Amino acid sequence: xxxxxxxxxxxxxxxGSLRLSCAASGFTFxxxxxxxxxxxPGKGLEWVSTISGSGGxxxxxDFVKGRFTTSRDNAKNTLFLxxxxxxxxxxxxxxxAKDIITANSRAFDIWGQGTMVTVST
Amino acid sequence: xxxLTQPPSVSVAPGQTxxxxxxxxxxxxxxxxxxxxxxxxxxxxxxxxxxxRPSGIPERFSGSNSGxxxxxxxxxxxxxxxxxxYCQVWDSTSDHLPxxxxxxxxxxx
Numbered sequence: 723x724x725x726x727x728x729x730x731x732x733x734x735x736x737x738g739s740l741r742l743s744c745a746a747s748g749f750t751f752x753x754x755x756x757x758x759x760x761x762x763p764g765k766g767l768e769w770v771s772t773i774s775g776s777g778g779x780x781x782x783x784d785f786v787k788g789r790f791t792t793s794r795d796n797a798k799n800t801l802f803l804x805x806x807x808x809x810x811x812x813x814x815x816x817x818x819a820k821d822i823i824t825a826n827s828r829a830f831d832i833w834g835q836g837t838m839v840t841v842s843t
Numbered sequence: 844x845x846x847l848t849q850p851p852s853v854s855v856a857p858g859q860t861x862x863x864x865x866x867x868x869x870x871x872x873x874x875x876x877x878x879x880x881x882x883x884x885x886x887x888x889x890x891x892x893x894x895x896r897p898s899g900i901p902e903r904f905s906g907s908n909s910g911x912x913x914x915x916x917x918x919x920x921x922x923x924x925x926x927x928x929y930c931q932v933w934d935s936t937s938d939h940l941p942x943x944x945x946x947x948x949x950x951x952x
Contacts, residue, residue: 759886766943825895833886
């Protein structure tokens with residue numbers, strides 16, 4: 723069964739750091755780009771970052787550039803999101819999502835259950 | 844940057860047809876994906892490439908894309924379809940990065 727399992731969320735003070743993990747199983751992890759998408763409480767989905775299957779390329783939303791770093795360990799089938807200089811507005815559930823190449827484009831076909839990050843004093 | 848506009852809410856009676864729209868400038872030139880999210884759960888892909896369904900998604904879910912509007916149509920709506928629905932495109936004005944609409948809450952009366 724294809725599965726994604728996030729971990730690492732929690733309560734952190736403004737300016738602090740946190741590293742999220744996403745453990746993948748049931749598919750050839752290195753063959754797929756992976757994504758982080760977040761959802762603030764009561765709000766909609768917001769794309770955060772994408773990393774290529776090899777890990778050689780990573781892309782970020784403007785609001786996290788310079789503060790968040792996405793990486794992956796293909797030997798351990800794990801995706802990471804290193805977050806620093808956290809702000810209250812980063813408070814959200816963070817989902818990892820598997821990328822799929824479709825006939826005409828791409829889509830996010832498998833999502834993890836999410837991990838909550840709360841930035842507060 | 845590109846903007847996707849969804850109605851905040853849509854209501855429909857069981858058995859009827861629900862249409863959820865996703866507005867964007869000349870959106871017909873883009874590929875639209877749709878995701879369903881039930882409370883406390885992760886999103887689920889229900890339509891991709893404007894109108895294709897992943898395996899396991901009922902035929903009641905269909906999509907179309909024309910002019911300035913993409914549409915998710917749910918036929919014979921069931922109580923279990925009550926959820927938030929998000930459209931998503933790849934923003935060619937921003938390095939083809941993914942962009943989500945604001946979401947639509949489907950209420951089954």
